[in-house]
Amino acid sequence: MIGSGIFVSPKGLLERTGSVALSLIVWASCGILSLLGALAYAELGTLVDASGGEYSYFLEGFAPGKTRRTWWGPIPAFLYAWVSMFLLKPSSLAIICLTCAEYFVRIFNTGSSDCAPPDLAVKLFAVFVIILITFINSYSVNLATKVQNIFTAAKLLAILIIVIGGVVKLAQGNTQYLATGFKGSTSSLGDIATAFYSGLWAYDGWNNLNYVTEELKKPYTNLPRAIIIGLPLVTVCYLLVNVSYLAVMSQEELLASETVAVTFGNRVLGWAAFLMPLAVTLSTFGAANGTAFTSGRLCFVAAREGHMVDVLSYVHAKKLTPSPALLFNASIALLMVIPSDIGSLIDFFSFTAWIFYGGAMAALIIMRYTMKDAPRPYKVPIFIPILVLIISVYLVVGPIIDSPQIEYLYASLFIVAGLFFYFPFVYMKKSIPGMGHLTTFFQLLLQVVPTNTMPDA
Structure with a gap:
């Protein structure tokens, strides 16, 4: 989860809440x-216990058993795969990169943090x-995992530098910026909802383990354990980082900074200021690696179910990595780098993502009735998914009512547009002329094969 968010979101969240105290409350609430x-x-x-995250849950929740063969049952799962593969996952990778x-x-310009680097x-x-x-990620699953483990240390180093620097400043009596409290707080429900967009982007990744459930060791034990340990730890880290920022910079200075961690480093670290952008670079690289790893699995599972072209469900004949799915996700992300407007991408991502996060809560509530007797190694109180569902509805509807933006319309239309592909190509199983030859071409080019041809299948 710790990646780019904590280094880009504080500005947007503080701007939308209007005050130091309210911004910290929103960070904790996120x-x-x-x-x-x-x-x-x-x-x-x-x-x-299948990889694919929300996609698999929508199939089981909204299309169980024979319902999966109806025209309407698989639609929620397909629309999630459609939006995720073409919008959510690539935009997430683009923002982080x-x-x-x-x-x-x-790193090469730490002395003048107010000078914007060349866009090109x-x-x-x-x-x-x-x-x-x-x-x-295409070369080796083990290599991707090792990269993730190594760069996790860099994430914690960046957080540690900021927290220690902030504690030192607070100990020196620099509390004047935090003392402004609720001064200037917004009263707009729409502003608070979009402030949550910024904050929740920093926490995004809390559901990433669910995309690789099939590849987890002892998922019944390790999945809940990772969540119960990881989420409170990250929340505390984020609160301490924001307090540290505000121990060094005023509200106005933070809002004026494009790279708040660099400004912090210049104020606190002196000649070692280059360590701050270096640590953030390593941190975000690790986050991008994790995003690519899970995105490829979603694409792979959707194609295996028949909701995307077959070649995306193939794996490398020797490496066993879902390289076609990884390359597809990267191709869309490369296109999203062109506009390079991080703030708009975050709002676009969060608005769309919380539609489907709410959908996952609805699927869980439904499965409490449709799968009553299914073994549940871990079970949450029913009020939790209901509460998260209600909040997700607010996060989606609040900004539209309070301050409608054209981006929300684009996102909604993109979701609906998926139906124009679902009915002919998924439900009616029509195929595009020449697709078989194209699949063969990519098989030979990428050296990939269907999973049902593997020796251990």
Whole structure:
């Protein structure tokens, strides 16, 4: 979860809440909401022990048994796969890689944090990161896992530098910026909802383990354990980081900074200021690697179910990695790097994502009745998914009512547009002329095969 969000979201969240105290409350609330959602997902992940995350839960919740063969049953799962593969997962990868690139360029310009780096340099490095991460994940699952473990240390280093620096400043009596409290707080429900968009982006990833349930060791034990330990720890880290930012910068200075961690480093670290953008670069690289890893599994599972073209469900004949799915996700992400507007991408991502997070809560509630006798190694109180469902409805509807934006209309239309592909190509099983030859071409080019031809299948 710790990746780009904590280094780009504080500005947007503070701007939308209007005050220091309210911003900290929203940060804590985002952590609590993510924890509640993750606990509900822990039940989903141990009840439906298949990779694919929400996609698998929508199939089991809204299309159980014979319903899966009806025209309407698989629609929620298909629409989630459609939106995730073409919008959510690529945009997430693009945001993280753009943040990684921006901080990498800042390593060579730490002395003047207010001077924006060349836009072309940021985009080119973001493209390089996407290509490198896709290669790593396509080459070896073990290599991708090792990269994730190594760069997790960099994430914690970046957080540690900021927290220690903030504690030192607070000990020196720098509390004047925190003392402003609720001064300037917004009263707009729409602003608070979009502030949650910024905060929840920093916590996004709380559901990533559910995409690789099939590859987890002892998922019934390790999935809930990872959530119960990880979410409170990240919430505390994020609160301490924001307090540290505000121990060094005023509200106005934080809002004026494009890379808040670099500004923090320049104020606190002196000659070692370069360590801050370096640590953030390493942190975001690790987050991008994790995003690519889970995105490929979603695409793979959807194609295996027949909801995407067959070649996306193939794996490398020797490496056993879902390389076609990984390459597809990377290709869309490369296109999203072109506009490079991180703030708009975050709002677009969060608005759309919470439609489906709410859908997953609805699926869990339904499965409490349709799968009463199914073994549940982990079970949450029913009020948790109900509460998260209600909050997700608010997060989607609140901004539309209070301050409608054209981006929300685009997102809604994109979801509905999936139906124009669902009926002919999924339900009626029509095929595009020449698709068989194209599949064969990619099989030979990428050296991939269907999973049912593998020796251990």
